[in-house]
Amino acid sequence: MSIIQEISEYLQKGRAKNVKQLVQQALDEQLDPKEILNDGLLQGMMIVGTKFKNNEVFVPEVLVAARAMNAGLAVLEPKLVEVGNEPVGKAVIGTVQGDLHDIGKNLVVMMLKGAGFEIYDLGVDVAPSAFVDKAEEVGADIICMSALLTTTMPKMQDCVETLKERNLRDKYIVMVGGAPVNDSFAKQIGADYYTPDAATAAEVAKKAVTEK
Amino acid sequence: MKIQEFAVTVSKERVCHLIDADPSSELYEEILEELEQMLPIAYEKIQPCAVLEFGDFKDYTSFVKESSTEALYEIHSIGSGMSEWSTSLFQEGNYLGGMLADAIADDYLFQMDSEIQKIVVQMCREKKRGIARRLEAPQDVPMDIQKKAFEVTNAEKEMGLKIKESYMLDPVKSVCQVYLLDSDHTRFCVEHDCTRCQNYKCKLRKESSVCVKVKTEEKEYKIYGSTKQTLYELLLKHGIAIPAVCSGKGLCGKCRIQVLEGEVCPSEEDKRYFTKEEIEKGFRLSCQAYPGTDCTIELSQNHSGKFFVLANEDEEKIVAATPGGEYGIAVDIGTTTVAMMLVEIKTGAVIDVFTAINPQNVYGADVISRMEASNTGKKEALKEKIRGILREGVTALLDNKKVSVARMVIGANTTMVHLLMGYSCETLGVAPFKPVTLDTIYTTCGKMFGDIGTNDFEIILYPGISAYVGGDITAGLYALDFDKRDGIAVLMDLGTNGEMAIGNKDRIMVTSTAMGPAFEGGNIVCGMGSVEGAISSVKLNKDQVLVETIGKKPPKGICGTGVIDVVYEMLREEIMDETGHMDSPYFEDGIVLSEEAGIRFYQKDVRAIQLAKAAVRAGFETLVSKFGVSYEDIEEIYVAGGFGYKMDIQKAVGIGLFPEACAQKIKAVGNTCLKGAVKYLCRENADEVTRQLVKQAEEVPLANDKTFFESYMDSMYFTQE
Structure with a gap:
């Protein structure tokens, strides 16, 4: 088994220590950092994501795998900067204004990272214009919004409207999620995608940016 | 009133449950360890506080059917410490820690709620008021009632809480409750009513039992389950397998059913797969549908494929187990399916059922290929497979029931018995087809399964009649009272092999005929x-x-x-x-x-059907003639298994599968093997009677039999009678 494969295997088992060690070893052996990232860390995370969607593994397994991925990334990141690695895409994400729940959003952040995205997490209670300003500032591809209450859902529409007002609607992919949100609501407010869970969100986001 | 002292101990089990960490998971130990380390820090970060005040309800009376104008408003919170901690753990990449912190917070809030309910009742008692119910926003009342509660309780000053324009409390780990008062001060409905709540995926949802009437084209069943199971799971548990390519994730849209009566809320997935009109008509994806109340559902025609594994068609009521009763487990090991029932011995009442596919199917679909597998080194593997699924069944049946089992009775064909007991099949598959044993087998749970956390009960396997007429037929004969009946009856079990028995209390004859799989679509192009x-x-x-x-x-x-x-x-x-x-x-x-x-x-398909139907017909005629009676003397013909239900008797007679003269006597009787196993459990003299049935059963060998051969040739054609 190659060291890259080993990284993927250990990541899937959630062994942060081994992953960290192996990433370092791979770098010492002069392996391409991009290969370590794509074929090792991200590939492993993708397998875990698929297994989660197929009910083969549960939330805890995904959490520890992501933690292992993070440990590997910490070692790898400086090298990735050196070689000028481009992320799959850039995503601005947050929970909408008036809403303070962040667990769901945090899980999406975790899965998006695992799909190779660069993430700008604005936290909770984020004003519609703040999403747009940040996206403009960093040159994002996607804006992701989360809402846990029926009373905060309309803020998602406000953000889409803000984009339209500023003639930026077509520049960004807009994704929405959260307990009361569904497909028809997403269509109704003019968002591009609704996804029911974090693993699907990452999958759809990746597909959307590659097709963009 | 303000309360700041709470005696809450976080439940580790529930925290794990909230994040989907199952004790069987490899990670469970690791998660528990992490949780242990987090708890002391959590207790420091948690600052519990609750405020309760009575207030008017006048702006909201239009939302409820009750006439009450007063409510008790309550807000409780654990402060911002835990949510801040969770967020920062997530940012560090410690996702497990972040989820655990969030789950600890939720469990704490949940337990505070139970503590507070006691105070709520006490306060209402003193005020001489009852509680009509607990209102949930936004289902029962608009969200802005949280603002009302916030003001009435003075939560800002008392607890330092804030409220957002969306009526969400800040910090986020805060909960608002509204109790609607009632002039009847004898009842206090303070509990959250899970049966009315629409949060079906809630991990803390409490179960309540429901009765679901299931209508198919042929029959109507009653099955019992809980509000916490989807209809798909419930049906599957009762042996009604509905096609679901996505295995119940709401993705394939194949498991549709129609709700005729009762409350089954449409899911998000339903909105994707059905039009508004269809949803109004009651169409649902069963894998996403939770029965809110007792209900009646109809299965569409496409589900009539794999039914009838169970003996439960006769609306046998599933009842709760009573402590101190005596219980038994009835088992039918079929070549394709396994069905098990937990039964109260005294009354025969069914407590629970378990069905599964026979996992030996990886070694072939029929008895011949299983025997071959056993003879080529897979004997142990086959034994482990079937014992594994039985063990699983026993565990599932006894789960949380606190009952002990007196005995287990198994009905199965001779090959299945051999494979279960680990006997060699070397002589079973070749002439003269000699089984290792056909006797009743007595063993114990310990010997068969090892220690599986139950009491060590007796296990009895039905005695068989021959290599091809096994214990499943003996069980069927016993279930259909062949030991008592004066009139003559016939039992037929038609699959790849056609097994038949004829007789009454005085005499029984059995035979087995090779049909081939044509009637199962097997050797048809x-x-x-x-x-x-x-x-x-x-x-x-x-x-x-x-x-x-x-x-x-x-x-x-x-x-x-x-x-x-x-x-x-x-x-x-x-x-x-x-x-x-x-x-x-x-x-x-x-x-x-x-x-x-x-x-x-094709022409060759007609030939395959001719061979199969001739085998059945000739077997039947030979048996009747050897028994020395005519068709008129036969009172009833029982057709066991799923085939009987699906078959159009008129057409089956039309192609000559059965004689015209017998058409009126044919009855589909379902899983007689399982029925026989249940009866064995419940009757004291079962051991003796079943041995007697076997002893008096005479096997009619068809190979080289002149009558059979002639009849076989005659039956090959489609001559009108």
Whole structure:
């Protein structure tokens, strides 16, 4: 088994220590950092994501795998900067204004990272214009919004409207999620995608940016 | 009133449950360890506080049916420490820690709620008020009632809380409750009512039991389950397998059912798969549908494929176990399916059921291939497979019931018994077909399964009659009272082998005949099982061919009932003569059943059907003649298993599978093996009676039998009687 494969295997088992060690070893052996990232860390995370969607593994397994991925990334990141690695895409994400729940959003952040995205997490209670300003500032591809209450859902529409007002609607992919949100609501407010869970969100986001 | 002292101990089990960490998971120990380390820090970060005040309800009276104008408003919070901690753990990449912190917070809030309920009741008592119910926003009342509660309780000043314009409390780990008061001060409905709550995926949802009436084209069943199970799970548990390609994740849209009565809220997935009108008519995806109340549902035609594993068709009521009662487990090990029932011995009442696919199927679909596998080194593996699924069944049946088991009775064909006991099948599969034993087998749970956390109960295996007429038939005979009846009856179990028995309390004769799998779509060119897209009905009218498929899907092949139909119709339209010879051009090219799908029924398919039906008919006639009676002397003909239910008796008679004179006597009786196992559990003299049945059963060997051979040749044709 190659060291890259080993990284993927250990990541899937959630062994942060081994992953960290192996990433370092791979770098010492002069392996391409991009290969370590794509074929090792991200590939492993993708397998875990698929297994989660197929009910083969549960939330805890995904959490520890992501933690292992993070440990590997910490070692790898400086090298990735050196070689000028481009992320799959850039995503601005947050929970909408008036809403303070962040667990769901945090899980999406975790899965998006695992799909190779660069993430700008604005936290909770984020004003519609703040999403747009940040996206403009960093040159994002996607804006992701989360809402846990029926009373905060309309803020998602406000953000889409803000984009339209500023003639930026077509520049960004807009994704929405959260307990009361569904497909028809997403269509109704003019968002591009609704996804029911974090693993699907990452999958759809990746597909959307590659097709963009 | 303000409370700041709470005696809450976080439940580790519930925290794990909240994040989906199951004790069987490899990670469980690691998660527990992490949780142990986090808890002391959590207790420091948690700052519990609750405020309660009575207030008016006048702005909201239009939302409730009760006439009350007063409410008790309550807000409780644990402060911002835990949510801040969770967020920062997530940012560090410690996702497990972040989720655990969030779950600890939720469990704490949840337990505070129970503590507070006691105070709520006490406060209302003192005020001489009852509680009509607890209102949930936004289902029962608008969200802005949280603002009202916030003001009435003075939460800002008392607790330092804030409220957002969306009426969400800040910090986020805060909860608002509104109790609607009642002048009847004897009842206090303070609990959250899970049966009315629409948060079906809530991990803390409490179960309550429901009765679901299931209507199919043929029959109506009653099954019992809980509000916490989807209808799909409930049906599956009772042996009604509904096709679901996505295995119940709401993705394939195949498991649709129609709710005729009762409350089953539409899911998000339903909105994707059905129109508004269909949802109003009650269409749901069963894998996403939770029964809110007792209800009646109808299964569409496409589900009638794999039914009837159970003996439970006769609306046997499933009741709760009573402590101190005596219980037994009845088991039917079929070649394809396994069905188990937990039964109260005294009353025969069914407490719970378990069904599964026989996991030995990876070693072949029929008894012959299983025997071969056993003879080529897979004996232990086959034994472990079947014991594994039985162990699983016992555990599932006894789960949380605190009952002990007196005994378990198993009915199975001779091959299944051999494989279960780990006996060699070397002499079973070849002439003279000698089994290791046919006697009643007595063993124990400990010997068969090892220690599985139950008491060590007795296990009894039904005695068999011969290598091909096994304990499952003995069980059927016992279930149908062959030991008591004066009149003569026949039992038939038709699969790849046709097993038959005839007799009454004085005398019994049995036989077995090789049918081949034609009636299961087996050796038919375009044959298939009874699943979606299978042609199940055929009508011929001159040059026109009208077919119906299961689930009204584009045709993919033809199943057993379709096969009987097409043969019957070709005879009726006289495009096939009584010898089974199809007219030109059908003789050469077959008859086209579906042009676009290229489905044809060929001359060689007719031949396969002729062989199968002749085997059954000749076996039956030989048995009747050896027994020395005529058709008129037979009172009833019982057809066991799923085949009996699916078959159109008139057409089966039409192609000569059964004699015309017997048509009125044929009855579908379902899983007689399981029924026999239940009866064995409940009758004290069962051991003796079943041994007696076996002892008096005489086997009629058909090989080299002149009567059989002649009858076999005669039955090959489609002569009118």
